[in-house]
Amino acid sequence: MNKMIKQHIVVAQNASGRNMNVPLYRFIGAKPGPKVYIQSSIHGAEVQGNVVIYQLIQYLKHMPLNGEIILVPNCNPVGTNIKAGEYTLGRFDPVNGTNWNRGYFYDQALIHQFAESIENHESVDSIKSRFREKIKAQLQQKLDETWGIGLAQRLNLKLQQLAFDADYVLDLHNGPVATRHIYVPEYAIESAKCFNIPHVILIPQVFSGALDEATFCPWWLLSDLVSAKRQKAVNFEVEAFTLEMGSQEVVNFTEGEYDAKSILAFLTAKKCLTSGGISAERITRKAVYLKDYKILYTQEGGIVEYVAKPGEHIAQGQLLAKVLNVDNLDNEMATSDILAPCDLIPILHFPSASVLSGTQLYKCFTHYFEL
């Protein structure tokens, strides 16, 4: 059966001078196969992924594995433990506002340079292996900077060192108040059907700092460059996804088991699991290109009822939200309606009823299509 190794990795030190570490569960199959890396809770309030990893581990104790799976729950011991009022201030470093999921490494120039180094007859395996060493050497060099590096970036690079070895990377998140959705690189659109996740966002080859992008962008660009050079498609079979497992600040063990099965279905499809095992459910999947995943900002401040629920289909002109203005309770300006600017599916909404103007009220699928 699978071998299980548990470790802890130091990623920071707190003001008491104590190490802060993340747990790492490594399952090694009896047979060779792909490497998989799964982490959760890089945003500290998005904790359902920890339950999903717990449920995954219960399965992996008994399901024969090909290759290796690394599971890193609660991968941000700083962000998990910052309270501001009753809630967890988990999206960004409270010192400087740095989003915990925007400091991963990607350097286009380096990839172009590496592509130059590839000889015409080098095998895909050899390229992959050399590329991994190259990128990991870069990560180590940045971690060893004489002048040091920032807290969030160090955390990100330490995790990326683990993740960059993997063929499949899953980063488990939650939305504020959200329905399940997944970010998928455009080239891996078929893989979106392996998960039990009804809403799919297709991402272009653009890097904005997140782990999924930091994983797929290098391979994608390298694939483009090598394919162009060799005049035929060269595919490195590396994929990365951000899975949004419902709402932040909430966990549910039953849903966690459902989510774990969804991931097991993906792993089965990718032949990480020996037995026929688990397959994805037959659900309808709606997809959008990233440019059609729109943020609706409030134009006014006030108290908001979120009338449209995540996952509902809303027609243009239909009521999304109702805003109360406390200075006008006696007249017709007491409430104002926020209407859908076009047909859309709200995927998530802001988790507080009190909003300033310019708040991200909803994020919505527009021009969506069935996968």
Add this chain to the structure above:
Amino acid sequence: MNKMIKQHIVVAQNASGRNMNVPLYRFIGAKPGPKVYIQSSIHGAEVQGNVVIYQLIQYLKHMPLNGEIILVPNCNPVGTNIKAGEYTLGRFDPVNGTNWNRGYFYDQALIHQFAESIENHESVDSIKSRFREKIKAQLQQKLDETWGIGLAQRLNLKLQQLAFDADYVLDLHNGPVATRHIYVPEYAIESAKCFNIPHVILIPQVFSGALDEATFCPWWLLSDLVSAKRQKAVNFEVEAFTLEMGSQEVVNFTEGEYDAKSILAFLTAKKCLTSGGISAERITRKAVYLKDYKILYTQEGGIVEYVAKPGEHIAQGQLLAKVLNVDNLDNEMATSDILAPCDLIPILHFPSASVLSGTQLYKCFTHYFEL
């Protein structure tokens, strides 16, 4: 019909040197009757009361009133507007941790002294009128302190100046994640049946700084003193309640209308409304004495699923919550169960799945009884 006057009252000044004010809607009936004072959102994240006041105003435009109702929505313009992450940091002053609902004024000695001043044949009306002047003079004196007073206390005293004139005071709050409940002074237990609120906490004559206590404690003590002196029950017919209208950070206009009707039923029972109007619903009401309203604290830190929902009846030993420990996902310490220490009804629970040890996980009715 009723006359409506709208005002704004300055309660603070911000760092930009700008006044911060609260809106005040005053409805004056054609006929004399009791005075009622209703405020909402002294805790900034507890916003449903604003919607309830909005719905009340829609009714009061058309229902003939006896006496006067003052409505003060959004009565804490400071606390409403402090964000810490996406949520509102509304329970306490972020500068010093002062709970916004603990700075009202109450002075036992003053009341004893006032009771001394009452002659044997002074009428109840005269006593009430003189007592109000006495207390309000004290409030003004504190507001005029040469050395100044703190932000929360000034806000509280400014509101108390309005509230102390009233015969009925309703302070509209929300719990974190909560079912509807109401705090009722023990002497007003019959009034608990006038509201559509299924859970009732009976409060003794103890002051811990809140508006309801600051209202009923003085009258209650005065009533005790005068009754003792005159050797017969002297009742001033002043009551005050804290109504917890569900969960914080959420508003719902439909539920707001239900809550407004609940208050209108109370006002009808107290003859503030002329027409037969609205009466309370026939619901089961469970009550506890304050001493039996217990807080369950976590003994450990971790990620929590709140299995028992607010309002459910839970037997001793039944599962309340399940805690995940991320360092032990591979062994039997992965989860631990928190069981009910006795038969109870959870009334509210903590709103975040991430808890440190010593967190108020649940507040529960124990030894409850039917009203």
Add this chain to the structure above:
Amino acid sequence: MNKMIKQHIVVAQNASGRNMNVPLYRFIGAKPGPKVYIQSSIHGAEVQGNVVIYQLIQYLKHMPLNGEIILVPNCNPVGTNIKAGEYTLGRFDPVNGTNWNRGYFYDQALIHQFAESIENHESVDSIKSRFREKIKAQLQQKLDETWGIGLAQRLNLKLQQLAFDADYVLDLHNGPVATRHIYVPEYAIESAKCFNIPHVILIPQVFSGALDEATFCPWWLLSDLVSAKRQKAVNFEVEAFTLEMGSQEVVNFTEGEYDAKSILAFLTAKKCLTSGGISAERITRKAVYLKDYKILYTQEGGIVEYVAKPGEHIAQGQLLAKVLNVDNLDNEMATSDILAPCDLIPILHFPSASVLSGTQLYKCFTHYFEL
């Protein structure tokens, strides 16, 4: 020479399910003598005491001790590690606003009851020993509550278990922007002269939750009760002090050595140190009764220059602070002056130039006198 034992005490568990502990350094002298307890940083941003304890330890390695000294630096591992912006949010639990220094235990009734149990001929040593057991049993009972206790209270009681064994308790704090000052129970006024601290606040027998009060109030009350009973002064020789070592958010090793010497001078006076050792400096000490230690609150919000510096003597009517109002920069309301309401010494001021109305601008000695 002295024996040194280092331990760690678990006081909480964080959301990652990890223990949070405080370091404890115990120095045991070769000869018997008093027990001393010194802690620092119960308020997380008040960190100079950690440096003072570091400097004390350097001395205690070489100075023969009578009795025992327990040093607990950084005694609040939660509060030390909460950042909100660049600063440490260290005065209160960010979840609920509970001041970390207000949850110690004191129960008057218990002490009255204990005093009843004292026989006329019981020795002071026997009373002390029995009283300590009694209180510590109470502390343990509260820690073992079925329903649990809150985070701040657990931390406080765990520390109080250590402190209540001591004859001398020193709690090391800092003010916001402050000159050095010390809180001294009125009965221990002579001890104030043993420290190198120029400003002394004399505290009555009133408990408001802090460690010094939780230490001296029980002994003081017990002393009063036993003295009354026996009709002669019975003194238990227990003293407790809060030392405010300058400003928060700043440490200075050189000043830390000066402060360490100040404490060594006190310990020498109390015969905890064998050798003649270190004596207090000849400095002028100004003292006030607590009632004359006044808070000056702003009446307006704005941008403030703190013109009067902590420790300066300010005459009535002299300029304390100047407030800028950004909406009136072109007219004579641009600035307003805050003047001293009487002769005073500002001891500390608010650490930010931006204030809302109702901010504690200054805390001041009034009606002070020389010790």
Add this chain to the structure above:
Amino acid sequence: MNKMIKQHIVVAQNASGRNMNVPLYRFIGAKPGPKVYIQSSIHGAEVQGNVVIYQLIQYLKHMPLNGEIILVPNCNPVGTNIKAGEYTLGRFDPVNGTNWNRGYFYDQALIHQFAESIENHESVDSIKSRFREKIKAQLQQKLDETWGIGLAQRLNLKLQQLAFDADYVLDLHNGPVATRHIYVPEYAIESAKCFNIPHVILIPQVFSGALDEATFCPWWLLSDLVSAKRQKAVNFEVEAFTLEMGSQEVVNFTEGEYDAKSILAFLTAKKCLTSGGISAERITRKAVYLKDYKILYTQEGGIVEYVAKPGEHIAQGQLLAKVLNVDNLDNEMATSDILAPCDLIPILHFPSASVLSGTQLYKCFTHYFEL
């Protein structure tokens, strides 16, 4: 003499539904001349600039002006008023971590496109005027987005609408604990000598979201493009600077007057002031290129004494800071020294003694030279 107009501009609405506005003081000279735009406190805790603008206004009441000066103190009414503990959480939106000074608009493609539209004989004045209209139209279009825009971005664009009309833009900031320094675009290096500011950072033509960059980058690029086309230097005489006037959370009226004179010296040099007026002081100015302005991050967490003070010249290997580790106070790991990695001038340091690993401890001039 100069005409003065005061206005207020609405930039946001809070959760109470109330407008949040910034004051604007516009001084119009009797004679034509350049337009100047000066704002302060876009970062809410950096308040000294408000005092500087106050002092500037006192001068501008009496000094004849050429052209026009717009002064916008306290330009961020949201960020100024967020407290987290006693300090102002002013660098970023507390909801999402967005830095208040990173949402200004710049679009290279648009400028290339505009440059195409310039005919060979179009005058510099005509180009400037058309370019301003073009950019301002873009700003308005973004403000009018159907789906809305974020709070910080709206604030930024509203201010940029005012600033983009100006020839000289000064954005007044403060560092955490800092000596005075100024950011200057490389092409305006001579202007650095017009201010009384001893430390100068020279910025390349790179945009990272700040107001100064959003002002000079477009003109710089346009200048490059037009110059290339016309094969001779075309200069639009537009300059923008970020002035860091010492430390945040502190104001000082006397220093504010000195800073105001520094700005008046610049304005005199640029002929905005008629009379010979005020000239810059003869001080030594040290400058660096942006790439040599280095951040030193801590590698460890702990309690820090900042030994090296901002503005001091520190040699390689000299002590910068000393870190205390509370778990090792009894051994040689109690303190560790952070040494200068090369010759440097610390310009600013972190404002709290408590740091996690990865904190920006110091920002330093390296490879600096005299201007």
